[in-house]
Amino acid sequence: MDFDYDLYVIGGGSGGVRAARLTAQDGHKVGLAESSRMGGTCVIRGCVPKKLMVYASEYRDAARLACEYGWSMDAGALDWGHFRTKLHTELDRLEAAYTENAEKAGVEIHHMRATIADPHTVELEDGRRVTAKHILVATGGHPVVPPMENADLGMVSDDVFGLEALPKKMLIVGGGYIGCEFAGIFNGLGVDVSMFIRKAQILRGFDDEARGHVADCMQARGVEIHTGCAPTEIEKVQGGIRVKGSSGHEEVYDALLWATGRKPSTLGLGLEEAGVTLARDGSIEVDEYGQTAVPSIYAVGDAIGRVELTPVAIREAVAFHKTVFRGEPTAMDYDLIPTATFTQPEMGNVGMTEEEAEEAGPTDVYATAFRPMQRAFGGDDERALFKMLVDRETDKVLGVHIVGPGAAEMIQFVGVTLKMGATKADFDRTCALHPTLAEEMVLMREPVRSLD
Structure with a gap:
């Protein structure tokens, strides 16, 4: 044919x-x-x-x-x-x-x-x-938008880039990476940002310690996070959009952004x-x-x-x-894909979370948190987080999580090392490049805890 x-x-x-x-x-x-x-x-x-x-x-x-x-x-x-x-x-x-x-x-x-x-x-x-x-x-x-009355008063991520003007006060519903990224964006642009999330923490599916660190930093920067809270009432009122949450919190916002999944x-x-x-x-x-x-x-x-x-x-x-x-049967390799979440501060991840590593077997956790030089000199208290999960029996690095300036850029190259099967000893024998944030990847000598 x-x-x-x-x-x-x-x-x-x-x-x-x-x-x-x-x-x-x-x-x-x-x-x-x-x-x-x-x-x-x-x-x-x-x-x-x-x-x-x-x-x-x-x-x-x-x-x-x-x-x-x-x-x-x-x-x-x-x-x-x-x-x-x-x-x-x-x-x-x-x-x-x-x-x-x-x-x-x-x-x-x-x-x-x-x-x-x-x-x-x-x-x-x-x-x-x-x-x-x-x-x-x-x-x-x-x-996708929840099927509730007046949900159409809100916008979705597709609509953000066409806004006629910046709102003064915004509610973002959803604690995934899209909601958290836009929370950081609008907060940085001078908008008063609040978030409603149904769960107890943002960024479900990411390493618990890393996502907790991001949440603390976001709140310190001025984002108001209401956990265990979902909208129950939405209506147009004079001056904006009134939203009531399941926690009882009620407020009027200039804009509502749905970040409730795709x-x-x-x-x-x-x-x-x-x-x-x-x-x-x-x-x-x-x-x-x-x-x-x-x-x-x-x-x-x-x-x-x-x-x-x-x-x-x-x-x-x-x-x-x-x-x-081309007649070359090729399957996609989904293992060890580096990811970046452009929250503020940004987060980079590759490999297992601590929770996954604990299920996999005996694991040593290496971690450090410190004030980056550039921001510390400016009087900031915000800390960067570096975390490495290591198989105790093979010394193989199972996962790396970074929260801080340049995390996305760093995790790309960390991903290469994990793809090659790097061990903790490989990192240890690599000389540090000073003064950089990335040098912390080769300076963590003792585990902060062990998982059995």
């Missing part, structure tokens, strides 16, 4: 575009449909604009710290309009680059929604039907009708090579809900391309 395309990709985010480009560069005919903007969540409404907002939010504190060093300056107030204009100019540039690079590789882009009509047919929003030998679903995910964007694509199996949360069930229950249909990225990170989606796309178009 002759097909219109060798590969048709649904979704123009990082994973979909990478698979499309690689396949087209190998001489195959590739089509791609994107219903929103090329670049997907990460480029347009996630990682990139969020990180630029993180940078913007840090300058106020940097100006304060500069004064402690003897500089005469006043950061004043952020010109949100100026920042937002530059932000969207940059996002437009990146979107154009994604489109241009894909087209240069030979990808035919359809800027519209697409659904699956059968295992080899894609139906475009304009009514056209195209056939493909292989179909790749890379539709990503989307924020779900795969897979419904309404015709997947189940074509024979693809979806999990209860809507994620696409695939094997180790990204293949669904329908041999011609594959999926990568947040749509499969395994590890929802941009670099993971890209690697899954590369593995798909090698497997399907």
